[in-house]
Amino acid sequence: MSMIQGATGDWEVVIGLEVHAQVSSKAKLFSGASTEFGAEPNTQVSFIDAAMPGMLPVINGKCVEQAVRTGLGLNAKINLYSVFDRKNYFYPDLPQGYQISQYLQPVVGEGRVTVDLADGSAREVGITRLHLEQDAGKSLHDQHPSMTMVDLNRSGVALMEIVSEPDMRSSEEAGAYLAKLRSILRYLGTCDGNMQEGSMRADVNVSVRRPGEAFGTRCEIKNVNSIRFVKQAIEYEARRQVDVLEDGGTIDQETRLYDTDRGVTRAMRTKEEAHDYRYFPDPDLLPLELDPNWVEAIKQSLPELPDQKKARFEKDFGLSPYDADVLVAEKENAEFYEQVVATADPKLAANWVITELFGALNKAGRGIDDSPVSAEALAGLIVRITDNTISGRIAKEVFEIMFETGKPADAIIEEKGLKQVTDTGAIEAMVDEVIAANPDKVADVKAGKDKLIGWFVGQVMKASQGKANPQMVNDLLKAKLLG
């Protein structure tokens, strides 16, 4: 638990998140229009999405299934009876004049997420609820000098609002929670988690208090669209609140925006928060009633989730909790790793994937999906280490070439003549040569400076251009100098 040091003592920050995750579905929540990202403005709008007179919403069963799947993945209670409500307010990108949402009776109830922190500890974050709702369209204020343009492509797209308990106590925990949630959604296939495209956005509730005291007044920072910004916004906001309180002020419960350019949060205009949404059950829609057998069938079809996968990696592959955590965070990484270990040593594979491959990909700005080194190719390289064809050091050289050229390890080893020398005669000849050239050092060793053996190993490896098997060199030198 990290504390904020104030002038008058320590403060604890309390954080809860409301995450809006776009449901992965071909069609919108209540219409058949496409949800594909990046289309020309107003090309994916049905009469329903545009709220033409007389149009009625019809629930998309796929979206309900995705919400239930997500609920199950969050270890949450599935409510077999839930209700859609209208949240009424006027805005040009809200064609109906109301958003269809779930207010008092959401489809998913309480659940929990286990969040792993960098120091190896874990924290449980409670999920309060998950409900389905429509996204609004987009107001474009920069297309015309005096007018606002409206793009309704997003209007009616299904969102899951996932509300957490105020269980987080640092920006790091909030960031880790968001990353974990994103990971779970991606494993489940219920949200692509693409924050750049707006598929996931967070409203961040922040308050501060003296340790052990009751919750302070919170501020809600709206619509933050990256994990990094969430963390920055919390850092700034918590410090701001501490400063206000220590100056004898009070915190107003308000909605704020995070200005990513200046790194500050700012209160939104009070006019916008004065909404009375006049929620009431949408009379165009019947309550959502789920068949328990249908829910059970979805439960049976859930994929292995990050926590389960992590436990399996630790148990089956003997990985450290940290390595396992890094590998399972992204589904694609975990899949890649599993392909590598199909033929390669698990621990070595973990090191290679995490350190060499991720490092190289990062540097190249590429993702695992377009890695120039395939899982099979990486496994091929690792196998050559374990069968002593090459040393770990040479392997790094080979990997670099593989990454640049996409060639398999064996071809590179062959081409460049990097194969490890394991011929005792050849190594012995090099050992003898080095011994003969350094009589004074030999004398030192014999006089008791055993550590100089290492220097001899280095010389022999140098003479072999790194290709001699280091263990054999070591053994031979010991036999000849100490034996």
Added chain:
Amino acid sequence: MAGLTDLTIAEARDKLTAGEVSARELTEAHIAAVEAARPLNAFITETPERALAQAEASDARRRSGEAGVMEGVPVGIKDLFCTKGVLTTAGSHILDGFVPPYESTVTANLWKAGAVMLGKCNMDEFAMGSSNETSYYGPVENPWRRPGDNRSIVPGGSSGGSVAAVAARIALGATGTDTGGSIRQPASFAGVVGLKPTYGRCSRFGAVAFASSLDQPGPITRTVRDAAIMLRGMAGFDPMDSTSVDTPVPDYEAALTGDISGLKVGIPKEYRMDGMPAEIEALWKQGIEWLKAAGAEIRDISLPHTKYALPTYYIVAPAEASSNLARYDGVRYGLRIPGNDLTEMYENTRAEGFGTEVQRRVMIGTYVLSAGYYDAYYLKAQKLRTLIARDFETAFEEIDVLLTPTAPSAAFGVGEKSDDPIAMYLNDVFTVPASMAGLPGISVPAGLADDGLPLGLQLIGRAFDEETVLRVAGVLEEAAVFDRRPENWWATK
């Protein structure tokens, strides 16, 4: 050919089937009648070209051996139904110039059944009104007038244009929609048959919404048989309306056996209201006698929560309306009155686009849903609605159908009640309870008031038991022998 416009739908069907008349001839006669009846202001938009094209297509279908249940029948369409390519106004200024690129399910069903569209019928703005005086396109005049009195009479509302068209013999039938009585009350005022089906029987898709949990399309015709025929052409499950019910559409006409012996008819004592005009009371008694004479068993029953129905309705319906009408904001279609900023544009557009009654209801609805008032009004109203529905459920354990007056009075003069919203709302007192419970109800013309204007009696049935309602209505109709018709004072040629 005046004779053609006097036909019932059933008679027209027989003549069309026998080849005695073509759909084109029938349609031409009605187009001429519509034109001649413009002083009634029953239509907002006339669509004669389209009617002729549909009629010709209908004749062609008939020649090739196909005929739907409404084949070749010219009808009026309440201007609440969206009709592809035809101006649809909902009687409101705010939908100026709105031509839907889609068709409502009910009208699509009618066209599939062979019906011909004469035009779009005038109505109270957004179906809010009981006199058709709230229409932006001006009031509709009831074809009926008090004998020896030239003053204009309202046709009731909100389906005022539809009942006027049917009563004036300028359409064989017309669609209406009923939220709290908007089919039944005007039917009573204009001496025609108006059927509000069970909620969920006819699709609401493409019908401009007033109060979603109450709105229900239905037929307005001159006879009970015609109502049965036309309902069959309108009804059916619609996957585009989540509140539509997937149950087969029966041949309603087959239910008109005329046999109601042993049928139990409930007379709810709570409908005998203080200050009820004697003529209404007398007509109701007469109705009881007619049904008794036909072999029905009469039972006095109680619907204890009846008195809460009207106030409850005037919470629920405006609440839903306030939200349903939020989409008319000047942004995407219809009227836009510019302003200096967004809020001003909204305010200007909605102030100019909505009439007084619509604004009143939007404000009532907004109020009852507001934080701090929701529990006291909306939530309590929903609870009462459940109790009202339970009253009917209990009653229907021992009876098959209810008989009540349709409206507390005959039609009144234009302008007589338009300044008194409460007096206007009281028009719905007998029709609203069935609406709140989602039950089918029909108004059958049963007699004339002392001032010579028509009066109707209402029958209310079990959910999805339109057949019993129609059967009893048929008996009532036969007994009442309502053969009076309005004098043609409007004819311009």
